[in-house]
Amino acid sequence: MTDTEKVKRSGRPRAFDPEAGVAAATRLFWEKGYDAVGVAELAQTIGINPPSLYAAYGSKRELFARAVAHYAGTQGRFFARLDADGPAYETLISVLEDAARAGTGDATARGCLVLDGTRNCTDSGARALTAEVRAGLREKAHALIARDRPEVADSAADYFMFVLTAISGSAIDGVPLDRLMQDIALAGQGLGAMLGRG
Incomplete structure (x- = not known):
């Protein structure tokens, strides 16, 4: 298999979608409540690592704020x-x-x-x-x-x-x-x- 074929087969890695991450976090906070959700679980649910979560959202509390806003515009x-x-x-x-x-x-x-x-x-x-x-x-x-x-x-x-x-x-x-x-x-x-x- 040539290098070109390998690139075509593997494709580009899926880009991180911050809004999809907020939606996933909203669901987790809604299911468990703020205190019961840790950063590691949030990162795993969103599909990123904890350092990337902090880079994307600032903190767990800031992500929760975005989750509350997302909830208000969807389920609420x-x-x-x-x-x-x-x-x-x-x-x-x-x-x-x-x-x-x-x-x-x-x-x-x-x-x-x-x-x-x-x-x-x-x-x-x-x-x-x-x-x-x-x-x-x-x-x-x-x-x-x-x-x-x-x-x-x-x-x-x-x-x-x-x-x-x-x-x-x-x-x-x-x-x-x-x-x-x-x-x-x-x-x-x-x-x-x-x-x-x-």
């Missing part, structure tokens, strides 16, 4: 509905229902990365990152409610976040979707009472 894209101009009650309920679907739709990646990915986490920076995202979700829910019912916006936004967090925790515990939907229907009665429905 329904949260963007909180920015819409629709009626508050219907919007909030639809977000809760989609959160239940997303949290139970996979056998190994359950719950919500943003709500539970840093639970009991020892990295204060990672905790602060998800806390900021959660605060942003509450702020959006508050603004949505305040358009029509400013007098109850604080309590209703707190209630929404309480139910949202309960959905994620219950999904992680293995509660099936049909039961979560029943729970959301019950929680919706309380939310509806706050917003003057019925």
Whole structure:
């Protein structure tokens, strides 16, 4: 075999795709939580070595930040509905229902990365990152409610976040979707009472 034939047969090595790496890391963080994922496992999952991981992403925490952003634009894209101009009650309920679907739709990646990915986490920076995202979700829910019912916006936004967090925790515990939907229907009665429905 000539050198030319060897080159043709072996081909070029596959180029590293940083965005594909972020997607793979997102999945791993979602499945295990921030603390349970080490740099060596991240590198192996992405298909690079640890020094290359640091070169590409800076640190585990910086990669986690990119993973959270990736999650928000993919599995958690329904949260963007909180920015819409629709009626508050219907919007909030639809977000809760989609959160239940997303949290139970996979056998190994359950719950919500943003709500539970840093639970009991020892990295204060990672905790602060998800806390900021959660605060942003509450702020959006508050603004949505305040358009029509400013007098109850604080309590209703707190209630929404309480139910949202309960959905994620219950999904992680293995509660099936049909039961979560029943729970959301019950929680919706309380939310509806706050917003003057019925």
